[in-house]
Amino acid sequence: MRLHVDQRHERVLELVRARGSLRVAELAAELGVSAVTLRRDVEALAAQGKVQRMHGAVVWPGGDAADAPAAAPAADGVVIGMIVPTTKTIFADIVRGAREAVEAQGGRLVLGMSGYVDSEDPAQARHLLAGGAEGLLVAPSWFGGVPTGGQEKWLLDCEVPTVLVERSAPAGNPAAALDRVRTDRAHGAALAVSHLASLGHRSIAAVLQDGPHAAGISAGYRASVESLGLETVPGSPAIGISGQFDEPLEYLVEAIARHGVTAALVHSDEDAIVLVPRLQARGISVPGDLALIAYDDEVAALADVPLTAIAPPKRSVGELAAKLLLQRLAERRTGRVPAPRQHLELLPELRVRASCGGDRTDPSS
Incomplete structure (x- = not known):
């Protein structure tokens, strides 16, 4: 009883x-x-x-x-729970960065997986907390990257320090008061567009995945096109999570033929690798006819034509999120007045490879 x-x-x-x-x-x-x-x-x-x-x-x-009995460095030290939708793509390095930061302070990271199933997030949290987790690092399965319809409620009911990872909440939503660490994806998209424009491209398309990061990348792309005075290109169909490429392929072929598109930003680099041979089969060479920049830089360098890519600081996201959570736990343990909540955005970098080609500026102009 x-x-x-x-x-x-x-x-x-x-x-x-x-x-x-x-x-x-x-x-x-x-x-x-x-x-x-x-x-x-x-x-x-x-x-x-x-x-x-x-x-x-x-x-x-x-x-x-x-x-007093000595605490073992990991098992009896602080236990941090981390919930991610997958350990593939960007999350492999994010988890690695968090684990290294926690273990460096004598703690232990315990992982929960949601598989992008919204109802699994709170179930994983309950399991981790029952197992002794004192705080949570969470990348919730919010399809658009932000909570809708009360999806954040379980987070606020956890009663342990929590840091959002690669997710955010709009102003006015209760989850906006949580600490968070994420990549500034809009900045990354703007970097890509600016680089392509510097090579002389004036009509640049974007082909993006549906999912949590689409809004940020799309916003950065649109803002950069506008600020640089580039040609406006009709919007593309999204690449679904199941990987349907026929519509994006036809979109790019038509954009090149009808709108003079000479460059494109593709999220992710895996999708760019799939599209390149399909474009070549339609007589469109990369980078000769179409310069490409991929987003994520997971496997971009391994493509047949190595892909220029936007590289989020994945390991640093995990490391800083873990350190922020450990700080919150130390404040609670010692009774210190908590420092102000933090919203940290880390800037990705551009890694230039062969898929962009050279300067397209007319040398006679």
């Missing part, structure tokens, strides 16, 4: 008094509660001066802190 909070506090005091000191993980297991619940109990009792909280352990007041 589950103990009431007051009964649980009494039991914690009995066990710590009898043994002098206990590891938090051992105490949680003995009481049959999650490590998160037990840590809250210990924090409440420590605030009343009834126990002493050490790193990963609880000590009876007046006992020798040196006798």
Whole structure:
């Protein structure tokens, strides 16, 4: 039978008094509660001066802190839960960056996967928190990259420090008050357009995937075309998650023939790699007839014609998100006044390869 909070506090005091000191993980297991619940109990009792909280352990007041059981570097250190839709594409490096940052501080990163299923996000969070996660790094399965229809509610109910990763919430949405770290994808798209314009291209198309990053890339593309005074190209059909390429292919062929398009931004580089041979089969060479810049730089360099690409700072996103969450946990543990919430946007970089070709400016002009 589950103990009431007051009964649980009494039991914690009995066990710590009898043994002098206990590891938090051992105490949680003995009481049959999650490590998160037990840590809250210990924090409440420590605030009343009834126990002493050490790193990963609880000590009876007046006992020798040196006798407290040593916390193992990872298992008994801070546990961070991370929920991502996949470990493919950009998230492989994001997870790697977060893991390295957490382990560098003696903690442990535990991964949950949603598979882009919206209802799986809260289920994974419950599982991670029940297993002892003290905070969450989350890239929710929000199709447009922002919450709609109350999708953020479960995040606000978690009651642990949470940092959004490669996601955001619009002003006025409660999730906008959460810390977040993401790539400035609009800046990356603008970099691509500016580079193509510098090579003399005046009519530049964009072929983008449906999904969380489309809005940012599209906004940067449109803003850059407008600010540089380039030709406006009719919008393209999106590449679906299932990878339907017939419509984007026909769009590019027609854009070249009817609108004088000589360059394109394609998200992602995997999609660009699929499109290049299809374009060549239609008599369109890359970069001779069409200069290409891909977005993501996962495998762009491995293409038959190595692709110029926009490279998000993936590992840095994971690293900074983890460090920000660890800061929030330290503030909570020590009772410090929390620093202001942060919205961090990291700038991607342009990596130039063969798919752009050379300067298209007419040398006689």
